[in-house]
Amino acid sequence: MTAEQQGAGQAATGAGRVPPVRVVVVDDHAMFRAGVRAELAGAVGRGEVDLVAEAADVAEAVAAVRTHAPDVVLLDVHLPGGGGVEVMRQAPAPAGTPGTRYLALSVSDAAEDVIGTIRGGARGYVTKTITGEELVAAVRRVAEGDAVFSPRLAGFVLDAFTGSPDAPPxxxxxxxxxxxxxxxxxxxxxxxxxxxxxxxxxxxxxxxxxxxxxxxxxxxxxxxxxxxxxxxxxxxxxxx
CATH class of the missing domain: 1.10.10.10 (Winged helix-like DNA-binding domain superfamily/Winged helix DNA-binding domain)
Known part of the structure; x- marks a missing residue:
């Protein structure tokens, strides 16, 4: 194989590679952020995910989103400075573009947190009991535009947005x-x-x-x- 042929093959391989999902992790607990890094380490090593920044409060999160324009923000619901909904309010996607999508990752599976976060603009909501493999899949799906929920949480959202009388107050x-x-x-x-x-x-x-x-x-x-x-x-x- 000539050098030109080898270079063409490498270019073709690079062109066919799916780019990594660029992710910002937002949580006010450093140990939990470290845990997320560990859970995503395999995907990072395979080039599926690129962890571009971390943030511990609303101000840091808004700055990270504006600076890095990530594909997905893994967003805790309860944060110093106003919570996850405030991050989405202050750092909206530019008009006419997919922009950054938000996936809530929280210890809370309470109905009011789930519904409030989705109304605030999140594309999905999963709890912190999720496995590393499930988290990688959820990140990829949200990046592609899907809505992702932990199983029991989907009912809250359906009830709230279809006007069900069973929806929580x-x-x-x-x-x-x-x-x-x-x-x-x-x-x-x-x-x-x-x-x-x-x-x-x-x-x-x-x-x-x-x-x-x-x-x-x-x-x-x-x-x-x-x-x-x-x-x-x-x-x-x-x-x-």
Whole structure:
């Protein structure tokens, strides 16, 4: 094979290669961002994904999106500075282009978070229990324009956007939750589902002592006296 033929073959191979999906990871917990990097490492090594930036709050996320114009933003729902919806509001896609697409990746699977995030502009919503392989597939599908949801979350969205009478009362739930910080909401939901303090700590990358502190604050703010009452409170509001 001549040098010219070899060069032509290499060019053809390069031309047929699918470019990597350029991704920005947004989460206020450094340990979780490190976990996402680890889950996506195989795809990065294969050239399927390119992690172009990370951000820990709304301001950093907006700056990263404007600077890098990624294909997909893996976006936590609850962030310092206004939350994931605020990122999408401040960094919209340019008119007439596909622009950046957003895939929510959150510990929360509460109806009001799912519906509010999709109404804010996200193309999908998956929970942090997703496997690395599933996450890569979700990123690729969102980049291609598909809508992607963890299985039980799709029903929330269908109910909300088809006007189903079973759709959760989002505005009312938000008003009740306003007393709690974002971290307290995360702890509250896991405790209400029956998680032990150590299990919550592992899930949220915090210490059991910090979980205990947040739990005490939750009970005090909601004027509840036990995790049994908390579970009933959360169940009544369809947060489980």
């Amino acid at each position: 989002v505005a009312a739930v938000d008003e009740d939750l306003d007393r709690l910080t974002e971290r307290e909401r995360e702890v509250m939901r896991l405790i209400a589902r029956g998680y032990a303090y150590k299990e919550v700590a592992r899930e949220l990358f915090i210490s059991p002592k910090t979980v205990e502190t947040h739990m005490g604050s939750v009970l005090r703010k909601l004027q509840l006296s036990s995790r049994h009452e908390l579970t009933r409170w959360a169940s009544d509001r369809r947060l489980l």
